[in-house]
Amino acid sequence: MSALLVLALTVPLLGLVPLLLAGxxxxxxxxxxxxxxxxxxxxxxxxxxxLSGRALQYFVAGLAPPLGxxxxxxxxxxxxxxxxxLVLALTxxxAMRAPGAGAPRxxxxxxxxxxxxxxxxxxxxxxxxxxxxxxALELLTFAAVPLVCLDGKPGQLRAAMTYLMFAxxxxxxxxxxxxxxxxxxxxLDFARLSAALALAPPGWxxxxxxxxxxxxxxxxxxxxxxxxxxxxxxxxxxxxxxAVLSAVVIKAPLFLLVRLWADLAPxxxxxxxxxxxxxxxxxxxxxxxxxxxxxxxxxLLIAYSTAAQIGYLGLMFPLxxxxxxxxxxxxxxxxxxxxxxxxxxxxxxxxxxxxxxxVFGHDRLAGLKGAARVAPLSIAAFGIGGxxxxxxxxxxxxxxxVMLLTSALQQxxxxxxxxxxxxxxxxxxxxxxLLVLALxxxxxGTLPAARECGWRAGIALALAFGAVxxxxxxxxxxxFLSIGRPIAWEGLAP
Amino acid sequence: xxxxxxxxxxxxxxxxCGTYGLLTxxxxxxxxxxxxxxxxxxxxxxxxxxxxxxxxxxxADPVPQALVITGIVVAFCATALAVALLLRLKAADGAGExxx
Amino acid sequence: xSLVFDALAGLLVAGAALAAVTAAAPRAAVIAFMGYGVxxxxxxARLAAPDVALTEIAIGSGISGIVLLRAxxxxxxxxxxxxxxxxxxxxxxxxxxxxxLVLALPxxxPSRAADAAAALPATGLGNPVTGVLLAFRALDTLxxxxxxxxxxxxxxxxxxxxxxxGRPEPLFAGAxxxxxxxxxxxxxxxxxxxxxxxxxAGADAPGGAFQSGATLAAMGLLALMAGLAPLPxxxxxxxxxxxxxxxxxxxxxxxxGWATAGAFLAFPPGFxxxxxxxxxxxxxxxxxxxxxxVVLGPPAGExxx
Numbered sequence: 001m002s003a004l005l006v007l008a009l010t011v012p013l014l015g016l017v018p019l020l021l022a023g024x025x026x027x028x029x030x031x032x033x034x035x036x037x038x039x040x041x042x043x044x045x046x047x048x049x050x051l052s053g054r055a056l057q058y059f060v061a062g063l064a065p066p067l068g069x070x071x072x073x074x075x076x077x078x079x080x081x082x083x084x085x086l087v088l089a090l091t092x093x094x095a096m097r098a099p100g101a102g103a104p105r106x107x108x109x110x111x112x113x114x115x116x117x118x119x120x121x122x123x124x125x126x127x128x129x130x131x132x133x134x135x136a137l138e139l140l141t142f143a144a145v146p147l148v149c150l151d152g153k154p155g156q157l158r159a160a161m162t163y164l165m166f167a168x169x170x171x172x173x174x175x176x177x178x179x180x181x182x183x184x185x186x187x188l189d190f191a192r193l194s195a196a197l198a199l200a201p202p203g204w205x206x207x208x209x210x211x212x213x214x215x216x217x218x219x220x221x222x223x224x225x226x227x228x229x230x231x232x233x234x235x236x237x238x239x240x241x242x243a244v245l246s247a248v249v250i251k252a253p254l255f256l257l258v259r260l261w262a263d264l265a266p267x268x269x270x271x272x273x274x275x276x277x278x279x280x281x282x283x284x285x286x287x288x289x290x291x292x293x294x295x296x297x298x299x300l301l302i303a304y305s306t307a308a309q310i311g312y313l314g315l316m317f318p319l320x321x322x323x324x325x326x327x328x329x330x331x332x333x334x335x336x337x338x339x340x341x342x343x344x345x346x347x348x349x350x351x352x353x354x355x356x357x358x359v360f361g362h363d364r365l366a367g368l369k370g371a372a373r374v375a376p377l378s379i380a381a382f383g384i385g386g387x388x389x390x391x392x393x394x395x396x397x398x399x400x401x402v403m404l405l406t407s408a409l410q411q412x413x414x415x416x417x418x419x420x421x422x423x424x425x426x427x428x429x430x431x432x433x434l435l436v437l438a439l440x441x442x443x444x445g446t447l448p449a450a451r452e453c454g455w456r457a458g459i460a461l462a463l464a465f466g467a468v469x470x471x472x473x474x475x476x477x478x479x480f481l482s483i484g485r486p487i488a489w490e491g492l493a494p
Numbered sequence: 495x496x497x498x499x500x501x502x503x504x505x506x507x508x509x510x511c512g513t514y515g516l517l518t519x520x521x522x523x524x525x526x527x528x529x530x531x532x533x534x535x536x537x538x539x540x541x542x543x544x545x546x547x548x549x550x551x552x553x554a555d556p557v558p559q560a561l562v563i564t565g566i567v568v569a570f571c572a573t574a575l576a577v578a579l580l581l582r583l584k585a586a587d588g589a590g591e592x593x594x
Numbered sequence: 595x596s597l598v599f600d601a602l603a604g605l606l607v608a609g610a611a612l613a614a615v616t617a618a619a620p621r622a623a624v625i626a627f628m629g630y631g632v633x634x635x636x637x638x639a640r641l642a643a644p645d646v647a648l649t650e651i652a653i654g655s656g657i658s659g660i661v662l663l664r665a666x667x668x669x670x671x672x673x674x675x676x677x678x679x680x681x682x683x684x685x686x687x688x689x690x691x692x693x694x695l696v697l698a699l700p701x702x703x704p705s706r707a708a709d710a711a712a713a714l715p716a717t718g719l720g721n722p723v724t725g726v727l728l729a730f731r732a733l734d735t736l737x738x739x740x741x742x743x744x745x746x747x748x749x750x751x752x753x754x755x756x757x758x759x760g761r762p763e764p765l766f767a768g769a770x771x772x773x774x775x776x777x778x779x780x781x782x783x784x785x786x787x788x789x790x791x792x793x794x795a796g797a798d799a800p801g802g803a804f805q806s807g808a809t810l811a812a813m814g815l816l817a818l819m820a821g822l823a824p825l826p827x828x829x830x831x832x833x834x835x836x837x838x839x840x841x842x843x844x845x846x847x848x849x850x851g852w853a854t855a856g857a858f859l860a861f862p863p864g865f866x867x868x869x870x871x872x873x874x875x876x877x878x879x880x881x882x883x884x885x886x887x888v889v890l891g892p893p894a895g896e897x898x899x
Contacts, residue, residue: 006852006858010845010848010858013740013841013845016743016838017838017842020834020837020838021831021834021835021838024757058858059857060732060733060857060858060859061729061730061732061733061851061857061858061859061860062855062856062857062860063713063730063857063860066706066709067557067706067709067710067713067730068730068731069731069733069734107751107756107757108756108757108758109747109750109751109756109758112744112747113744113747113748113751116740116744116747119740123737131561131564131734132731132733132734132737134565135564135568135734135737135738135741136737138568138571138572138741139740139741139744141572142571142572142575142741142744142745142748143744143748145575145579145748146575146747146748146751146752149579149582149751149752150751152582152586152752152754154583154586154587157579157582157583157586158583160579161522161576161579161580161583164572164575164576164579165522165525165529165576168529168572168576169516169529171533171572172529172532172533172536175533175536175565176509176536176539176692179536179539179540179543179558180695180699182540182543182557182558182704183539183540183543183546183696183699183700183703183704184699184700184704185704186547186555186703186704186705186706187704187706203698204698205695205698205699208695209695497596497597497600497640497641498641499696499697500597500600500601500604501600501604501637501640501641502693502696502699503604503693503696504603504604504605504607504608504637505692505696506689506690506692506693506696507604507608507611507689508607508608508611509688509689509692510685510686510688510689510692511608511611511612511614511615511685512611512615513681513684513685513688513689514612514615514616514681514682514684514685515614515615517680517681517684517685518615518616518678518681519615520672520673521620521669521672523620523623523624523662523665523666523669524615524620524623524672526665527614527615527623527624527627527662528615530627530654530658531611531614531615531627531630534611534630534631534634534654535692537646538607538634538637538638538641539692539696541637541638541641541643541646542641542696543699543703544641544643545641545642545643546699546703546705547703547704547705547706547707548642548705548707549705549707549708550707550708550710550711550712551711552707552710552711552722553642554641554642554643554707555705555706555707555710556706556707556710556722556723556725556726557706557710557726557730557731559643559645559646559723559726560645560723560726560727560731560734561731561734562643562646562649563645563646563649563723563727563804564727564734564735564738566646566649566650566653566654567649567653567738567741567742567804568738568741569654570653570654570657570658571741571742571744571745571888572745573658573661573662574661574745574749574888574889575745575748575749577661577662577664577665578748578749578752578888578891578892579752580665581664581665581891582752582892584668584669
């Protein structure tokens with residue numbers, strides 16, 4: 001079963017060969033097939049973890065840490081892998097053929113970058129070595145930045161440059177933290193580090209290393225106040241690229257942020273850092289939510305909504321580091337569930353926005369009156385995906401936000417509860433803005449003759465229903481997500 | 495003070511120089527140089543960590559040294575990508591390409 | 595005495611770095627940066643890291659330098675944007691903070707030297723750094739090859755032709771002057787020999803695929819600049835095969851190890867050294883070609899007669 005972990009990393013890479021050697025048509029189909037297989041592998045990892053009730057582990061080259069590198073899938077990794085692989089495969093389908101006018105065909109480079117993303121994301125979710133994770137983050141960056149400027153427009157190029165600069169800033173900070181951790185412990189393996197930390201409480205310099213790594217991850221994830229690069233980059237990219245960038249790419253650094261503070265940092269240190277992360281999260285939800293309301297273009301509205309929604313993860317940290325085991329576990333489930341459900345709804349919304357822009361030839365909100373008549377499925381996908389952002393039942397977003405809210409109120413962190421509710425209201429404002437416009441009577445003669453591409457709208461709708469389906473999970477800590485925690489290697493003395 | 499510590503402090507100075515470059519850069523090229531020097535300082539600190547770890551007949555711990563080699567190649571990739579973007583932007587601005 | 599030398603060397607590197615970040619003209623800044631790279635290589639040699647020193651000089655200073663010189667060409671001198679005094683204060687604070695963190699490192703220093711020395715004989719290699727790169731942490735190396743390939747994809751994605759046809763633009767405008775062509779004729783064969791030696795020696799002595807690949811790339815660029823060889827076509831299938839040989843050769847070896855030794859990226863028992871050698875040759879060829887193509891930039895599209 002652990003062989004699945006290696007395959008999940010390597011199979012997406014194989015798709016690069018036909019793309020570079022054969023023509024675009026063959027390459028595209030091969031990429032699609034490989035991504036579909038990759039999604040199957042990730043789901044299989046999830047099933048294997050669920051059935052055995054234990055984490056899967058693999059030592060690369062048969063060499064155990066600290067000298068070798070270990071891969072490990074616990075419930076949390078498996079959930080993230082399944083989510084990202086599904087979104088990537090569906091995005092590849094969405095991007096494969098653009099019938100009719102309006103949408104240019106995606107170049108072969110798009111599919112190469114998509115395959116590299118698939119491998120990089122799986123690596124980020126599986127690797128247990130801080131330096132291998134650095135390589136994964138770089139792979140992710142080098143795959144994501146060109147996605148922003150695929151059409152080569154000056155605005156896209158500028159957005160890509162800003163993105164690259166923020167990402168490099170994040171890389172340097174993260175790497176500095178890694179260097180300091182190695183200097184202090186002589187190992188970069190999560191389980192080894194946890195064991196060493198349990199033996200002796202670490203000093204301030206370990207806290208500094210964690211803070212440096214976290215700041216780097218925040219820059220890469222666009223967590224407020226380091227979010228400025230995100231809106232132009234995600235809004236300017238082609239819709240299929242925006243969907244993966246907003247839905248899954250920023251989830252890898254967020255996932256690692258959770259790993260560092262919820263799995264690695266000693267509890268007193270995590271409790272000291274949690275308020276800082278929560279304040280950043282609250283800033284994201286409130287500031288970016290208000291800015292989203294003020295947008296006049298649909299794709300920028302969705303991009304600001306991404307910058308806002310990331311904030312909920314920040315709110316999770318003080319709740320998950322709480323003293324009460326049940327309420328902490330509930331907050332942890334809520335935060336991680338939010339990562340997954342946001343991915344589905346955001347991919348659906350960007351895809352829908354792309355289809356609407358194809359029909360209208362622009363994405364200015366003021367000109368989208370009556371959009372529901374020409375793009376009903378896209379508007380439905382946008383609306384259903386939006387339900388989850390608002391936190392209306394039934395949706396994954398609702399379940400996640402209720403978990404965070406309940407945990408906040410039970411632990412007396414009323415201000416976090418207020419931010420969760422305010423964020424829902426703001427999201428309601430910006431999601432309903434498009435829906436109200438779309439359902440209005442169009443002014444005579446302003447409606448375009450073109451119609452949405454039905455089957456691609458179907459993909460967006462399927463993703464939106466994915467977010468809805470998560471809403472049927474019970475409102476309790478999810479056993480699957482806690483499989484394999486705390487991190488340790490089986491059959492290996494610490 | 496050991497020689498390794500001297501180079502670790504030199505690495506800290508390089509990081510300072512790189513930060514200064516980043517903060518005062520008037521254009522993308524200056525920022526790229528700043529990142530490279532900042533990164534060079536971080537690598538040098540790692541090299542000092544490796545030298546401090548000498549033992550078992552080796553003059554230094556080979557693991558950080560190997561990681562630095564990987565890191566230098568990755569940093570080069572970042573430089574190359576940033577320069578390619580810079581050149582493309584320069585060409586686009588020079589040709590007066592505008593948003594449609 | 596040697597401490598004085600090391601202190602001077604450290605100050606010299608920092609001085610060159612400062613010159614690079616304070617130079618007003620972009621070209622001068624890049625040339626100072628290349629000098630800084632060479633001095634940094636010296637520092638690495640003093641830190642008992644000859645492999646890193648070679649990599650830093652070849653890639654960190656040499657090839658990066660060519661890329662940056664290209665970016666600097668025709669770029670106007672830009673006045674510094676921010677408040678210099680404030681920037682200097684922040685930078686000094688960063689340096690002091692890092693110095694404090696470095697001085698707080700524990701004594702004795704934790705190390706993996708003993709583990710690496712114990713595991714090295716099984717690989718048949720004599721150079722522990724090569725052992726870490728190609729055996730113990732081969733996963734990092736595999737992914738870093740993919741990163742390099744992806745950097746090329748990223749650079750090519752900026753081409754105006756989405757199908758990547760044709761050749762890149764010439765590196766520097768105008769024909770090469772005669773003396774440089776002569777220099778290239780003399781230097782290139784010597785450089786290729788040095789590159790081949792670095793690859794051959796890398797198993798047991800300092801050197802290896804990266805250093806060798808970077809040297810070969812520099813020689814290739816020199817030959818291209820002198821007009822000794824035509825610029826490569828990006829859509830040439832042989833070229834694409836060489837690009838893929840390194841990363842996918844290592845991946846194939848990884849699967850071979852899985853079949854014979856029971857673990858992905860392990861090497862077949864008894865044949866460790868020959869397999870590693872073959873993979874290194876493929877990696878070197880890929881690195882050299884990828885570096886050349888990354889420096890040359892995106893293909894300019896189909897030529898019109």
